[in-house]
Amino acid sequence: MxxxxxxxxxxxxxxxxxxxxxxxxxxxxxxxxxxxxxxxxxxxxxxxxxxxxxxxxxxxxxxxxxxxxxxxxxxxxxxxxxxxxxxxxxAKCRLSIAVPNDFSYQGLASLEGKRIATSYPHILEGILSEKGIKATFVQVSGSVEVTPAIGLADVICDLVSTGATLAMNGLREVEKIYTSTxxxxxxxxxxxxxxxxxxxxxxxxxxxxxxxASYKYVIFNLPEEHLDQVAGIVGGMKSPTVTRLMEKGWLSVQTVVAEDLFWDVFEQLKALGAQGILVTPIEKMTE
Known part of the structure; x- marks a missing residue:
């Protein structure tokens, strides 16, 4: 074996x-x-x-x-x-400072000398020490949001998604300090x-x-006179694949466009007369 x-x-x-x-x-x-x-x-x-x-x-x-x-x-x-x-x-998430609604937060310096409840004391201590800020860490493994209300901490540092749980506990998110994937x-x-x-x-x-996952495969019809302009917009892995249509003066263009650029590219293609724009996901892709 x-x-x-x-x-x-x-x-x-x-x-x-x-x-x-x-x-x-x-x-x-x-x-x-x-x-x-x-x-x-x-x-x-x-x-x-x-x-x-x-x-x-x-x-x-x-x-x-x-x-x-x-x-x-x-x-x-x-x-x-x-x-x-x-x-x-x-699995993106963010680690943020959250404070009671009546806490006057003026940046990380406001945490000097405070008790901070968190499940991530090592990460938090590293970030605060870079700023020369000293605080006391109250390590908890769950229900971090409740600690200010019961007097265990002044503020918290926790993973945040929507902020709804914070609001339910009288807290507000004031600063994102770390992101995770x-x-x-x-x-x-x-x-x-x-x-x-x-x-x-x-x-x-x-x-x-x-x-x-970061790209889309795009096929569209284009007036031939705009090909050079479109090639400069879409690029592709090397350059677009171009095929003549039976209708004179028209081409079919196939290319790959980055997901985060797609809508800007789409608008420019429409402005240059592109028609029948077809967009499909790509399963696998190498350079």
Missing amino acids: GQVVRIAIQKSGRLSEKSLEIIKNCGIKFGSDSRVLKEEASNFPLEFLYVRDDDIPSYVRDGVADIGIVGRNEFDEQAIDLEVIRDLGF AVMIGRKKMGNDEKAAILSRLLLRIDAVMRA
Whole structure:
């Protein structure tokens, strides 16, 4: 039996769902029974461990898993000497300072000497120490929002999504201090050439899936006299693919456009007479 790479993934939740989705999009087949804590892919040398997210960095450090997918916030807070192999870009969240509604906040300096409740004291201390600010950290693992109301803390530092929970507890978000996304982590040396080769194959697939998600495939008809202008707008992997239509003076143009530029490009194409603009997602893509 050959080597397999063992990956630790959160056993449930949004991070787990997105992690498994990107692996499925790599063409890797595995079961979907949430009660299973360990399983192997059927068509790729990859074994899954489904565990608590805060255990993932230590599992990788100790060699229980070869790699793991975890929120950067969890990775940075534990400060374990591992490598970020890829920033996967999903599961975005922010770590913010929130204060009671009657607290006069004038920037991070307002935290000097205050008691701050947080689940991320290591990250917070690093940020405040860079500014020369000293505070007392009250470490809590859950329900951070309630601590000012019961007198445990003056302000809080917590992950925020909509801010609704803060408002329910008489707090308001005043400053974002840190952002997090999902990252793939591993030891700085895999220590096994066969496993390193498997990881390279996996990363090749993941990179293709991630790149594809950032682009759209666009096809449209265009008056021939505007081709040079359009080529300067859309570019493409190398240059647009152009085909003549039966109707004289018209071309069909195919190209790839970055997702974040698409609507600007769309408006410019319309202004140059483009018609029948068809936009489709891309499954996989390499340079």
